[in-house]
Amino acid sequence: MSGVNLVSKRLQIVICLVLSTMFNSAGFAADETLLERGTYLMDGIAACGNCHTPKNPDASDVEGMAYAGSFVIESPNFKAYAPNITMDIETGIGSWSDEEIIRSIRDGLRPDGTLIGPPMPSPVYALMSDRDVEAIVAYLRTVEPVNNVVPKTVFNITLPTSYGPPVTTVTDVSKDDPIAYGRYLTYTLGHCFDCHTPLEENGYNFDRIGESGRVFDNIFGLGFTTVSLNITPHKQYGLGEWSDKEIKRAMQEGVSRNGRSLVRAMPFPNYQNVSEEDMNAIVAYLRSMKPLPAD
Ligand code: HEC
Ligand code: HEC
Numbered sequence: 001m002s003g004v005n006l007v008s009k010r011l012q013i014v015i016c017l018v019l020s021t022m023f024n025s026a027g028f029a030a031d032e033t034l035l036e037r038g039t040y041l042m043d044g045i046a047a048c049g050n051c052h053t054p055k056n057p058d059a060s061d062v063e064g065m066a067y068a069g070s071f072v073i074e075s076p077n078f079k080a081y082a083p084n085i086t087m088d089i090e091t092g093i094g095s096w097s098d099e100e101i102i103r104s105i106r107d108g109l110r111p112d113g114t115l116i117g118p119p120m121p122s123p124v125y126a127l128m129s130d131r132d133v134e135a136i137v138a139y140l141r142t143v144e145p146v147n148n149v150v151p152k153t154v155f156n157i158t159l160p161t162s163y164g165p166p167v168t169t170v171t172d173v174s175k176d177d178p179i180a181y182g183r184y185l186t187y188t189l190g191h192c193f194d195c196h197t198p199l200e201e202n203g204y205n206f207d208r209i210g211e212s213g214r215v216f217d218n219i220f221g222l223g224f225t226t227v228s229l230n231i232t233p234h235k236q237y238g239l240g241e242w243s244d245k246e247i248k249r250a251m252q253e254g255v256s257r258n259g260r261s262l263v264r265a266m267p268f269p270n271y272q273n274v275s276e277e278d279m280n281a282i283v284a285y286l287r288s289m290k291p292l293p294a295d
Contacts (some may be wrong), residue, residue: 038139088145110140182285
């Protein structure tokens with residue numbers, strides 16, 4: 001019996017491998033429409049709804065309020081409310097042009113020229129490719145308008161007037177280099193280091209990228225505090241000894257290596273939609289990082 005099972009398991013694996021190569025060599029990216037790409041990103045690695053969709057006490061999304069904004073995100077530097085980014089004309093971004101939405105995401109500037117402050121991760125979205133940012137706009141255009149007025153963010157810091165020169169053209173990062181592509185997925189699209197880098201008095205300490213220790217007070221307004229963990233390949237403090245499967249399980253199921261359930265700060269349900277190919281690139285990139293703290 002078990003021999004037969006083993007053979008059929010092997011056969012299944014072979015079939016999967018053949019199918020996945022066919023899928024890749026067919027170049028699915030070329031056939032993918034902008035809206036399909038946008039849906040894949042929004043339901044997956046980009047997870048804008050992790051901040052822009054209000055949450056129930058169990059951290060699930062409030063029904064009928066997708067991207068309608070309004071829960072508080074607190075830090076010593078701000079008490080922020082992610083705005084309504086539905087297509088509602090009055091209280092959302094329904095009246096903004098595609099170019100204006102793209103500028104708000106990558107340059108962090110509203111149509112009236114004011115700066116969008118943290119924690120909106122525009123400084124990392126500046127590296128988002130033209131195709132991906134256009135795909136996200138194509139998706140946002142399909143979001144149901146919700147009339148919802150959101151309070152204004154209060155900043156305890158002085159914001160700059162801009163994050164840098166305007167973003168013009170950003171080309172796609174090729175999947176042929178899994179580490180560069182993995183960096184694009186983690187650093188840019190997933191803004192992982194926004195949460196996983198220590199935030200010090202003067203901002204992020206970029207010498208300690210991925211080392212963690214960032215405290216989240218009252219995350220999603222749900223009343224609990226959590227601290228992000230070390231995702232560098234440090235053998236003792238980071239993911240150095242973890243298997244690929246364990247890293248994927250933490251991201252997609254919210255279970256740490258020792259079996260502990262992780263606090264729902266990361267959007268696990270979204271990361272479940274990230275393709276195997278993209279998950280492998282993310283893991284490859286994390287493994288290529290500098291282990292921290294330095295020995
Ligand atoms: C970490 C939380 C977070 C994530 C992730 C995030 N945002 Fe934001 N976003 C915010 C906050 C907070 C603001 C408002 C900041 C302020 O008040 O200055 C904002 C502002 C915006 C605005 C300006 C809206 C307005 O009316 O001023 C747009 C558009 C926007 N975000 C789109 C997006 C998109 C698209 C994504 C995903 C690609 C995204 N955001 C991801 C937190 C986030
Ligand atoms: C909104 C903030 C946020 C974002 C975005 C985020 N994380 Fe996390 N992550 C956390 C927090 C907080 C924890 C720890 C939760 C806990 O300890 O219960 C965590 C835990 C982890 C763990 C488990 C570590 C361990 O020791 O158990 C891994 C792996 C991880 N994150 C990887 C990633 C990757 C890769 C990305 C980007 C694709 C990412 N995270 C994006 C906040 C975030």
